[in-house]
Amino acid sequence: MKNRAENILPPxxxxxxxxxxxxxxxxxxxxxxxxxxFGGLLLLFLGLIWAGLIxxxxxxxxxxxxxxxxxxxxxxxSELVWNGRTLGxxxxxxxxxxxDGGRLTPHxxxxxxxxxxxxxxxxxxxxxxxxxxxxxxxxxxxGWMVAVLLVPLFNKKRxxxxxxxxxxxxxxxxxxxxxxxxxxxxxKQETTFVFDASHLDIYGRYELQTLEEILREPPxxxxxxxRVSEVARTxxxxxxxxxxxxxxxxxxxxxxxxxxxxxxLESRQLFGDARESKYHSKNK
Amino acid sequence: MTIRPIQNTDxxxxxxxxxxxxxxxxxxxxxxxxxxxxxxxxxxxxQVHELASLYxxxxxxxxxxxxxxxxxxxxxxxxxxxxxxxxxxxxxxxxIRGAVRRLFSEGxxxxxxxxxxxxxxxxxxxxxxxxxxxxxYFQDPxxxxxxxxxxxxxxxxxxxxxEYLRATLFDDGGRNKETLGVFASFLFSHNTGIxxxxxxxxxxxxxxxxxxxxxxxxxxxxxxxxxxxxxLATELFGWLSIHGVTELSAICIACAGGAQLGLAVLLPGNHxxxxxxxxxxxxxxxxxxxxxxxLIVAAIIEGFLRQLVQDTSVRLAIGWGVGGLWxxxxxxxxxxxNKSGETKTPDxxxxx
Numbered sequence: 001m002k003n004r005a006e007n008i009l010p011p012x013x014x015x016x017x018x019x020x021x022x023x024x025x026x027x028x029x030x031x032x033x034x035x036x037x038f039g040g041l042l043l044l045f046l047g048l049i050w051a052g053l054i055x056x057x058x059x060x061x062x063x064x065x066x067x068x069x070x071x072x073x074x075x076x077x078s079e080l081v082w083n084g085r086t087l088g089x090x091x092x093x094x095x096x097x098x099x100d101g102g103r104l105t106p107h108x109x110x111x112x113x114x115x116x117x118x119x120x121x122x123x124x125x126x127x128x129x130x131x132x133x134x135x136x137x138x139x140x141x142x143g144w145m146v147a148v149l150l151v152p153l154f155n156k157k158r159x160x161x162x163x164x165x166x167x168x169x170x171x172x173x174x175x176x177x178x179x180x181x182x183x184x185x186x187x188k189q190e191t192t193f194v195f196d197a198s199h200l201d202i203y204g205r206y207e208l209q210t211l212e213e214i215l216r217e218p219p220x221x222x223x224x225x226x227r228v229s230e231v232a233r234t235x236x237x238x239x240x241x242x243x244x245x246x247x248x249x250x251x252x253x254x255x256x257x258x259x260x261x262x263x264x265l266e267s268r269q270l271f272g273d274a275r276e277s278k279y280h281s282k283n284k
Numbered sequence: 285m286t287i288r289p290i291q292n293t294d295x296x297x298x299x300x301x302x303x304x305x306x307x308x309x310x311x312x313x314x315x316x317x318x319x320x321x322x323x324x325x326x327x328x329x330x331q332v333h334e335l336a337s338l339y340x341x342x343x344x345x346x347x348x349x350x351x352x353x354x355x356x357x358x359x360x361x362x363x364x365x366x367x368x369x370x371x372x373x374x375x376x377x378x379x380i381r382g383a384v385r386r387l388f389s390e391g392x393x394x395x396x397x398x399x400x401x402x403x404x405x406x407x408x409x410x411x412x413x414x415x416x417x418x419x420x421y422f423q424d425p426x427x428x429x430x431x432x433x434x435x436x437x438x439x440x441x442x443x444x445x446x447e448y449l450r451a452t453l454f455d456d457g458g459r460n461k462e463t464l465g466v467f468a469s470f471l472f473s474h475n476t477g478i479x480x481x482x483x484x485x486x487x488x489x490x491x492x493x494x495x496x497x498x499x500x501x502x503x504x505x506x507x508x509x510x511x512x513x514x515x516l517a518t519e520l521f522g523w524l525s526i527h528g529v530t531e532l533s534a535i536c537i538a539c540a541g542g543a544q545l546g547l548a549v550l551l552p553g554n555h556x557x558x559x560x561x562x563x564x565x566x567x568x569x570x571x572x573x574x575x576x577x578x579l580i581v582a583a584i585i586e587g588f589l590r591q592l593v594q595d596t597s598v599r600l601a602i603g604w605g606v607g608g609l610w611x612x613x614x615x616x617x618x619x620x621x622n623k624s625g626e627t628k629t630p631d632x633x634x635x636x
Contacts, residue, residue: 010374012340014347016366057466064469068476080383083375095371103374106383111569117477118484161487164558165545165565174371176313176364178306179357183299209356216357262354263296270352 006157006169009101018171020158021094026170030120032088037070071121075113080106084168093173099157100167108166115162119148182215183259192249193256199239200264204275208265211258218251228254298353305345309365312338316365319372339369387573390618395570396537397614399544402571406540409494410532413501414508421509431499431506440507446514453516453523454594468587475531475579479538483572486542487561489550493542500535522596525603526589530610531582534575541571578610 005017045063048054054062078086084096084104096112098104123145152158157169211231219225232250235241235257245253265275295303315335319327327335346362353359396403420427425442432441440452485492504524511520548564549557585606593599 008370010343010370012343014343014366016346016363016370018367060466061469064466064473068473071477072480077380080376080380083371097371103376106376106380106387107566107569110573111565114480114569114572115484115487117480118487122481165487165561165568167562174364174367176361176368178309178361181299181302181355181358183296183355184303205354208354212356259296262298265354266296266298266352269354 004156004158006099006171008097008099008169011101018097018169018174021170021172023153023158025092025094025172026152026158029086029088029092029094032091033075033086034124036087037074041066041070072113072116075116076110079104079109079113084109089170094170095173096168096170098167099169104168108168112160112162112166112168115160115165119151119160119162123149179216182212182255183262193243193245193253193260195239195241195257195260197264199241200261201281202239202278203261203265204277204280205265206277208258208261211254211261215254215258298349298355298358301345301349301352302355302358305341308338308341309345309362312342312369313365316368316372320368324372324375335369336373339366339373342366342369387570388617392570392574393614393617393619395567396574399540399567399571402540402543402547402568403537405490405494405543406497406536406538409497409539410501410504410536413498413503414505415501417502417505417507418509418512419505421506421513425510425513428506428510431502440510442510442513444510444514446516449511449514449516450519453511453519468583471586472580472583475534475583476576479534479575479579480572482535483538483541483545483568483575486539486545486568487549488546490543490546493539493546497535497539500532504532519596522599522603523590526593526599527582527586527603529603529607530578530585533607533610534578534582537571537578538575541568541575544568544571574614581606 004020006020007015007017009015044066045059048059048062075086079096082090085094089095096104096109098108126141126145148161152160152163157163159169163169214228214231217224219228229247229250232245232253235254236245268275312335315327315331315338318331319335324332324335342362343366346359346366349355349359349362417427417431428442440449482493482496485496508517508520508524511517544564545561545568548560552560555563585602589602590599593602
């Protein structure tokens, strides 16, 4: 599934975007949570029975209390303690955030997890116990359960009913990686490539950022070197750069072009002339 | 963060912008990874102070970078950094204990007082069901078999002898004190599951909640009629009251919570349905928490006291006494007035 971004407006007033978690990771987290809670319960009881320390009646009491606890309360407590993350969500690296840009409130966490009872547990237990009634009623019930399960797939923000009531979103954990600035020259040497305004007038932001992506990976294989030289020759032709560029200089040519193009576009933008792509002059 | 002036005039404007601020971002990143690993509580006072100011500066940088920089990598980095910092800075500040205390001292009673219509629907469903069940039984006892599933009736069916029926009310079922605990915990687990279920179904325009509660009422009515026919009405009333006042009210309240959601979907007023759901959710969630709490108490009473107390008048006194306590709490708690005499509305409710 395609990733979607959602803008959140924190109190500082600068919108920041989060990636909406994919349906697969939502399902994975839920599956892991069920596995962890029920598996943990099973292991605990096997251990207790094996150790034989607790009387059977106490064991039964504990069992009924825990079987209740690992349904809705487990999700409420873990999301409260870990700020919107259950164990399963921690493993698949997703989390719950408040859609209004404020902090996640206990109310929101409780509301979204209470709805889990009809959205997750009831369909799951009915399907697993195999007591789905036959006939029209069973068919209607089954269809309705499937419809509830599919709600997150049919809205843009992948909200389940609980998310709608609570006003929450489930997003991927943001990962911050700072890559080096390509516009910083590595050596102090004077540049040999000089581009004037007519050269830099052709492209816009989109082309610049595409070039940035190419420059992030220096070519290693012969094929990659050919691709880079193709890019360099195309740019040279498009911007009408008449000077000779040696094949060994293609990489430097591109780097230098990136730097000067960026400087040019950024200063145009400061003057109110934002150029989104190479079609900027045609739009006027 | 002190902005380090960069001497190198060779850099273009946005690179200079980045070089001047990069140290601050890196520092923020280190603080964030500590806070994410072991919580903000693990940071020292100065570190928290620094975190807050670095967060605001990173936000500022992001806002500026969006208008002056075309470096995609930088924008993506700042965006993710700010998102991470936002999640740490705007984490819930209230401990679980504080939230729970506020919920019980004012949240729940106020929510109950605000939701009279849904509560009416909830109790009406139960009462209507009971009346219909009672009346139908006297028209034709055969209805009893329609309403009450055989595994539930356990021999308590029309035609059973009065002695047998009396024995079901005043018999501890051979349970000793150890198994009472099991019974109570089973009741709690089972009933709370049902209550949450009734509540959550309410989102489908109230109807399923109403039907389930109505059905509970039907059972109750038919059951009552069975005993009334045998001349055991008072005894049954005592047997039911001791835990039923709390338990049945809890079911009605869970239904009311569901009704609140259903009403929001059905009659959203000036809001969109999603907004209306979100607003109704505030009180509805408090109602279901209340129902859960009442079911815990009911399970303890039903599991232990009903078996241990065999006298009808004591049973009545305990049942309705506990009911009166609930009512006192819900009607009077969380009503405080400030000096000017107006009822004070806390900030969080104004926001909600």
